[in-house]
Amino acid sequence: MSGNDLNGREAGAMPNRSNVIPLRPGRDDGASELPLSCELTEAVGVIGRCLAEIGLEPESVAGFGRVKTAPLLLQMTAVEQSLEKLAEVKVTTWPDVRWALHFCSARIQALRSIRASAASLQALWTYSEPSCVWDQDIVFVNFGTMSRALRGVRDLIVERYPQTSPAC
Amino acid sequence: MTPPQQNPHDRLEEPAPHPACLPVLRDRRTRLSVLLEEIEVRPDSLDPQAGEVHQEFVLGVYELMRTEVAHACGFRWDRRDRRRLRESYHACANKWPAYREALAELEWTRGQGRSVVDAMVRLEGPRSGYISELWSFYDEFSGVLDTFFPA
Numbered sequence: 001m002s003g004n005d006l007n008g009r010e011a012g013a014m015p016n017r018s019n020v021i022p023l024r025p026g027r028d029d030g031a032s033e034l035p036l037s038c039e040l041t042e043a044v045g046v047i048g049r050c051l052a053e054i055g056l057e058p059e060s061v062a063g064f065g066r067v068k069t070a071p072l073l074l075q076m077t078a079v080e081q082s083l084e085k086l087a088e089v090k091v092t093t094w095p096d097v098r099w100a101l102h103f104c105s106a107r108i109q110a111l112r113s114i115r116a117s118a119a120s121l122q123a124l125w126t127y128s129e130p131s132c133v134w135d136q137d138i139v140f141v142n143f144g145t146m147s148r149a150l151r152g153v154r155d156l157i158v159e160r161y162p163q164t165s166p167a168c
Numbered sequence: 169m170t171p172p173q174q175n176p177h178d179r180l181e182e183p184a185p186h187p188a189c190l191p192v193l194r195d196r197r198t199r200l201s202v203l204l205e206e207i208e209v210r211p212d213s214l215d216p217q218a219g220e221v222h223q224e225f226v227l228g229v230y231e232l233m234r235t236e237v238a239h240a241c242g243f244r245w246d247r248r249d250r251r252r253l254r255e256s257y258h259a260c261a262n263k264w265p266a267y268r269e270a271l272a273e274l275e276w277t278r279g280q281g282r283s284v285v286d287a288m289v290r291l292e293g294p295r296s297g298y299i300s301e302l303w304s305f306y307d308e309f310s311g312v313l314d315t316f317f318p319a
Binding site for chain 1 (some may be wrong): 196198199202203206207212213214215216217220221223224225278281
């Protein structure tokens with residue numbers, strides 16, 4: 001037996017790290033054990049439906065009547081409940097601290113904007129008959145802020161955890 | 169025949185036994201390090217998590233350091249160094265009430281539907297004071313881990 005044979009056999013007996021194939025290659029590290037996976041997926045879904053409903057809203061405040069806005073308010077309530085469930089995303093426990101910090105800020109911002117939008121709509125119905133321009137402006141500004149905040153939350157989730165996207 | 173006496177200097181050379189809480193402390197150190205880097209860029213991003221951060225990364229960490237780590241290190245952990253950690257903890261803890269009150273004031277103002285500009289301006293001082301002491305506390309407890317339990 002030549003020295004080369006021996007070396008070759010010995011080398012073959014040793015694990016060659018460059019040949020090791022990782023299990024489930026190409027998967028996101030956090031994908032398989034993503035905490036609150038269902039809640040995050042649900043949030044992406046309800047936010048998408050709420051944004052779609054906002055897109056159907058009238059250009060004029062005259063259309064913000066109780067009947068016409070009822071479906072939107074229902075979607076807003078669903079988003080609010082969904083975001084409340086995600087209060088468990090904390091920097092102290094979430095696997096990705098950086099993401100948790102940004103998500104928490106975005107979540108709080110979204111909840112505030114939902115409540116502000118609902119309150120301004122309520123004020124419009126309650127006090128303004130006919131509604132004044134100031135109240136109408138507040139409603140539009142609040143709904144614009146809410147749309148941006150909801151998109152922010154949805155994008156944060158989907159960009160970091162693409163498996164929560166309805167397309168997946 | 170009496171057993172040979174161990175020289176105290178020899179005992180100083182022995183590594184400290186690892187306390188059970190070491191993985192927790194290492195995890196909190198990593199998290200706090202990332203957090204401090206992020207809030208350096210956007211200090212206001214700490215606001216929604218400030219209570220959690222204070223509870224877990226300041227009170228929680230100090231309690232473990234004061235009890236389990238102190239017990240594991242024993243005489244190896246110099247009294248002067250222990251005092252430095254204690255002082256940095258107290259400095260951080262003393263900054264917390266003002267920050268918490270400013271946060272509560274901002275929330276209250278928001279709830280009233282009034283302009284939050286003044287409350288946000290008033291929050292900046294207590295927040296930056298707290299973050300500054302949080303850095304010092306992180307440096308101190310991180311230094312203790314590096315000294316006695318290097319990775």
